[in-house]
Amino acid sequence: MANNADSATNATNATNATNATNADSTANSTAGSTARAQETDRGRWPVAEHHTLNFIDGRWRPSESGQTRTDENPADPRDVLGEFAESGGVDTDNAVEAAARALPDWRAAGPLRRAEHLTAAGALLAERAEEFAAAITREQGKLLGEARGEVRRARAVLDFTAGQARLLGGVTAPAEEDRTFAYTFRRPIGVVGLISPWNFPLAIPMWKVAPALLSGCTAVFKPSPLTPLTAALLTEVFEQAGLPAGVLNLVQGDAAAGAALVAHPEVKGISFTGSLGVGTAIHAGGARRLLRTQLELGGKNAVVVLDDADLDKAVDAVMAGAFGQAGQRCSATSRAVVDVSVREEFLDRLVPRVAKLRVGPGDDPASEVCPLVSGGRVEAALDAVAAARRSGARVLCGGAREERPGLPAGHYLQPTVLRDVPWDSETAQEEIFGPVLSVVDADGFDDAMRIANSVRYGMSGTVFTASQARAFEAIERFEAGMLHVNRPGVGAYAHLPHVGSKASQYGPPECSPQVWDFYTEWRSACISY
Secondary structure (H helix, E strand, O other): HHOOOOHHHHHHHHHHHHHHHHOOOEEOOOOOOOHHHOOOOOOOOOOOOHHHHHEEEEEEEEOOOOOOEEEEEEEEEEEEEEEEOOHHHHHHHHHHHHHHHHHHHHHHHHHHHHHHOOOOHHHHHHOHHHHHHHHHHHOOOOOOHHHHHHHHHHHHHHHHHHHHHOOOOOOOEEOOOOOEEEEEEEEEEEEEEEOOOOOOOOOOHHHHHHHHHHHHEEEEEOOOOOOOHHHHHHHHHHOOOOOOOOOOOEOOOHHHHHHHHHOOOEEEEEEEOOOOOHHHHHHHHHHHHOEEEEEOOOEEEEEEEOOOOOHHHHHHHHHHHHHHHOOOOOOOOOEEEEEEEHHHHHHHHHHHHOOOOOEEOOOOOOOEEEEHHHHHHHHHHHHHHHHHHHHEEEEOOOOOOOOOOOOOOOHHHHHEEEOOOOOOOOOHHHHOOOEEEEEEEEHHHHHHHHHHOOOOEEOOOEEEEOHHHHHHHHHHHOOOEEEOOOOOOOOOOOOOEEEEEEOOOEEOOOOOOOOOOOHHEEEHHHHHO
């Protein structure tokens, strides 16, 4: 790709991977989907027709091609949510042009007036919280409790961002001449493209949309094709909050829509969350025209358990980090790097708990682990387990599809614990994005830190120790962006940077005051009087 980085082919490849690497779905017509929907007895509510459309220049409209894509429930693929727009370049171009027309007035509105729309959207989101949670569970698969937590996170991000309106300024500075006033201020960069993944279909779009709008940018939002309904509901909330036409546009679809967004000359920045390969391709594809990029690119996160750790707390943290949301998080605990002196005791406490976890639909109160988002993700996780076995690792529990009487034919995988995983094996080095935990042996603190930092990613790092000195040293030595001591290592708060290091992050972080360094650019002014 680097040899021809600005080509439409590279943009297409980049966007295809953006949305399809973890998607495993293809555009479909409506044929057959109605019959499948009627087969299920899960009692789903109908999806409003306009939610299946794009939202461009203040109007809900079908794709110009007329093509659609089927949205299915991963817990029970017979439950078809609907046929959603499968957009192409023409749809994206229309959305970008609408955003460009809306930009001057939106930029002139100022952050305080723009924040009023965010506050109104927050009130609407609070009123519709259960609707959003149910939609997330239905199309992404996560447990209803996890979905409610995601809604709370999205509201917190929105509240924090709206509160930044009174802080979004510059500074005064000394002048070198008499009777001169010098100061700095921020200006929005212009039209931005927001490309979001399927694993957090509300929270991640919110932490892109909210700062983009408050900064004075106008936006084209392209969500994953696996979670189009949640994206439509989010867009509808901002529409109902009185957002002017063209300020926020929604384009549903996959490769063609994303490729056009990356390539369009009016788009001044792309904020993307997804895989490393896709993110680097997007960055390379826009480099010739100096496209600004903000890229969050995954992780291979370690929880380091030292010989003086509170093992009960460590096991609790690993349970939450590795198997919450079936491991489908960039900050998921993929590796437990455990001192060999406490390894057996750690495993004795961990494995029985993992083996008892109940896998099932997200809307079943008895479920403790949700399905994976697609059949392709199940296959990828099983391939990782097979590779681990070939490298000499042993499966202590799980390692197969979850099948039992009464469980729908969804995308279920048993929570899996692997031991004796070589630190440099593919399984210990590459992202799995499933409920698979690799336990890697470490010989002391220095060896544990070496292993934790041995991967190309650097999203999250966690250490369990009773030593204050080793805790602070671990914080200094971790090559990761979000760091934790004696607590689960799965992200932080709405006002702290969501950021990685090494191959996990490029550009300014999200969810923090530092986000303005992506959506705005600095100006300096000197006025003689």
